[in-house]
Amino acid sequence: MRRTFSFAMLLTCGSLLASAQGAAPPATVQATLPPAGEVFRIRATCGATGGQVVVAVGSPEAARLTLTGADCPAQNKDYAMTKIPKEAELRDGTITAVFKNGSRFTYHIRPNPRFYVGKEFEAVLRQWEQLPAASQHVFTLLLRRQAEGVEWWLDGRYLTVTPLDADQSALALTVSGGGALAETGAVPDPLAGSAHLLPLDLAGYSLHRGALPAGELQVEREALRARRLEGADPAVRLDVGLSRWLDQSTDSGGFYDRFYMRGAFDGLPESLVLRVPKRHYTRAWILCAVAPGESPWMTVRIGRYRETWDGSGMSVGDTHVKIDPGAPEGLLELRPVGTIRLGTNGVAGVPLFLASVPLATDKIADYLQWEGLDPKRQDFGERLDWLNLEFSRRIGTRLALNSGIFDAKPVGPRSGVQILGVTLQSEPIQVLVKSEEPGFSFYLDRKPQLLLETRNLTAAAQTVTMQARITDFDGRVVNRQLEFKAAPGTTTTPWRLDNLPPGWYDAALVFDGVVAGEAWSQKASLNFALLPPDERRAGDESPYGTWWFQGSHYTEPDPARVLPLFHKMGFRHCPPGVKSAPPIFQKYQVTPSMMGYMGRVTPSNTLPMQTFMTNWPTVKTAMIFHETSLKGLSTALPHELTGQPPEPFTDEQRAQLGTLRAKIEEQAAIIRGLDPEMKIMVGNGATIFNSIWFREKLPTNLWDYCGLEMAMQTMHPESQPTGWNTQSFWIARQMAAIYGYADFPVTTCFEVGYRSTGPGGLSFKRQADWYARDVLHMLAWRSPHINVALIIDVNASYYTSRWGATGVFQRSPLHLPKPAFVSLATLTLMLDGAVYQRAVPTGSTGVYCLEFRKGRDQVYAIWCSRGSRPVELALAGDPGRSVDSMGRDLGLRYRNGRVSVPATESPCYVTSRHPVTDFVLGAPVHAAVPLAEPQVVDAMRGTAAWRLVAEGDEAFGNYCLYWPMVKGDIAIGETADAQADGKAAGIRLTLRPQPGVRDIVGRYAVLEPVDGPRPITGRPDTLGVWVNGNSGWGRIYFEFTDARGQRWLSNRSEGVDWDFSDWEGETSINHDGWRFVSLPLPACYASGYYKPSMRHWRCIGKDGATVESKTAEPVWPIALSRLYVLMREKLVYVTEMTPPASPSIELRDITAGTRRD
Incomplete structure (x- = not known):
């Protein structure tokens, strides 16, 4: 039966309502917490700012909740929020709910203005007094008895559970300062009859x-x-x-x-x-x-x-x-x-x-x-x-x-x-999947297993069936089933991970059963990794390290839970600024990669450096500068490399350089004095800035390494040098050579290479492939330090930043592995102690074969920039251990002095006692782009319908400072191979030599239809063209016009400083054979916010000026108006400028459609 107190009853008890003349003195009503099946409901108001309603449970008191009318709280330290002006008086906006144990809630009755911005923020402040006041809000508080205590709800919002002994049921309701009770009493519990x-x-x-x-x-x-x-x-x-x-x-x-x-x-x-x-x-x-x-x-x-x-x-x-x-x-x-x-x-x-x-x-x-x-x-x-x-x-x-x-x-x-x-x-049965091993990663020789922790809420043992769909790195699926009994309460059942090869796995689990005739089902998802036995011998001399936030951004701070992840990956270094004592790091063979920049150290105060050197005596690199640059420094590649006129420093920049040089001299003297064996790295910073020190002819007694920090982000690992990507080593090495720094080491600092798997970022697979290839390139550049990625993703809003989701493990505390963990672990295992020797000639600048010396063996790392193809290695004997990026045996067969290896975008490793003497390419294969309702916009079946724009496009050629390009000497012709209908298969473009143009400078051509733009019907979301590539790292740019006469060109940038478009190289000619090279068309969501595709596209108005709006969409219908084609005479391949195998590419079948994936 429902039991309530009316206003009249409460007044009779010594009314708790405020009178018109002022607040009544504090008054208390006694009540009883009902048993299970009912809840105690309180409807009340605080009545005034400072007015209170206090609910105490138990006698003696076990828990107490105080609700108080309050003003909007003072500005907090959460710096993501809009700041409230000091003069703003936001009265009577909240109810604070504070428990005796310290738990605190701020309940905004008037909206929390800090979540609004701009005009909406101003409107909230302007209308504040017209909004319903917190003190007059009639709130509802529910108290429910649970086995573990009392469950508290405020206006339908769960608060918490406070402990209460089973024999306690006393309630005391006290109001003061204007607080008033409108209704109290026991009512039926809507949960009664079904615990689930x-x-x-x-x-x-x-x-x-x-x-x-x-x-x-x-x-x-x-x-x-x-x-x-x-x-x-x-x-x-x-x-x-x-x-x-x-x-x-x-x-x-x-x-x-x-x-x-x-x-x-x-x-x-x-x-x-x-x-x-x-x-x-x-x-x-x-x-x-x-x-x-x-x-x-x-x-x-x-x-x-x-x-x-x-x-x-x-x-x-x-x-x-x-x-x-x-x-x-x-x-x-x-x-x-x-x-x-x-x-x-x-x-x-x-x-x-x-x-x-x-x-x-x-x-x-x-x-x-x-x-x-x-x-x-x-x-x-x-x-x-x-x-x-x-x-x-x-x-x-x-x-x-x-x-x-x-x-x-x-x-x-x-x-x-x-x-x-x-x-x-x-559900009546609940299952959690746990791991006794940190990071859900296991060595295969240690009987790997997961633990199924089952909570059976019934009174009898129940049968549980698990269906497991296990998907490996390449998408192959294995199905497993397990049936077990779950006793009442919490029990644990081991699940052996038998008969699975090494690698990374995604597991989708479904647990189900029947309880009291009712079927139940629950799913779980996780990732795990299986590793071959650890045979690594490298210690401090290993170059490999990664970043660990050590508690910042809600990452795991405990080294006992994180350092095993370093060790399993074969990474021996963490960043400087270690917060824990050295012994636990020594247990897992981990040391800081270097001593960080200590700019506040002076000749009279060297204690921080001395302390670091004492704690980490084997660390022999010290950094000078951290994320330092020159104010107003251009993003253009150094003029020494492009042949452009030099851009002189301003007086302000020259003064800043003088100050920085003085700091280098001071710091170098201190470091050399404390430890003459310590190597000095001048870094970390952008490649363009750090390379300046070669131009400034900084004496070698002041530095031993040029330290680079390339963010890399979603940039393709083989993309050509920009200053921000992997191949930017070339820029620093060239500058060193030009200014006489023969064999001067170029290296990375303690943070480099951040490849996000957040929404819109890289897939797990691509992150794994690209991190491994980053490291292989760094080894080829002979970088003494290789510090890539985060060890674990952050779990703050910083996760969405370009750094936050770049870990090789997912967020704390579970640390589920990403494939990148296994890919890097495989690399460090196969190349443990290995030294780079050479790049084996492959016949294509899109296929890589790097040779390393490891004891008496050679190890070959092999991959393709794009797509896959079989390759044959000529060897004088059987290959040794050979694995793919997941550590799985390749199963190679040695026949007639050769072995066939699958080259893919994931590096594989072939060990041999004998060097490779020949390398033969098989046919390239590229994944199809699934399009619904494809339409061939133009077949490009010959040159009659297309022309080269003789005057080029100067604006296009200058759109980004770090992509220097000139109009190319490019010949147009028809392809030699014929189709069944006897027509030419497409258009051939051939780049001819241009003496005097530097190797790093691209050459472009503008192609346009002779009869005007080609209409595109409907509303497709993808535009592409078939390209027979030469792996020369050219690029296709699309241009279309919309119904408003605006031009849309796929080279969006921020001024001339940053190219926003296609960092992933989807439109780059980084492949051999025919591939559909495509981009998504620009569009906005229904809310008006731009889709990810918008970053590729520049809108150019009828006046020729770039339309800066982020949300300007094409006005349909549209028509293809031009193709811009970038080609290169040479490209950075491994560490050298190398011509592609062919100076020609072929084009056919410009196609639009809607992607089905």
């Missing part, structure tokens, strides 16, 4: 109700009763259409993002974030309708935003669903259960649906496994008993134009979904 269904109280989320009128509801309530949704009320709903990304208009490039600091208490109508207890929810039952004429799409997100400091990383799982009975997507079930009247257009009623949404809870296994409050191993002192559930317009990839942000944001169309009820479902 959690219906959410949406009434407390009224700010998300929206303005769409809702009327009569006709529903089969009995059909909803099983899902605890029978109480649906059209006045209580969530309008997902309110959801939007508040920072969309600013498109901030900042690395700290308030979006990942949001919570359920922010008072933001646009942020539909709910707060629920942490449980392994498997699905959400959603009662919903779609407003007429609006989008049926929404994203349901389960996860956790960290509401302090720099927020959380991508610790979320997303399900994209389409509420459309004719074409549902992402749903387990969608069935009509009634109608609801929505809007004012006279529609009789729109369908009401019961949707079963699978929750991606498997993507947040770290939060499910975390327990307790150990700051070293848990979420850095944050409480761990809650999750966020969010409903938003469809989330899509956000890739910043400068490839500096890799993110996912609600950028889809305004959602028409109206939610009238939500019930979360968990």
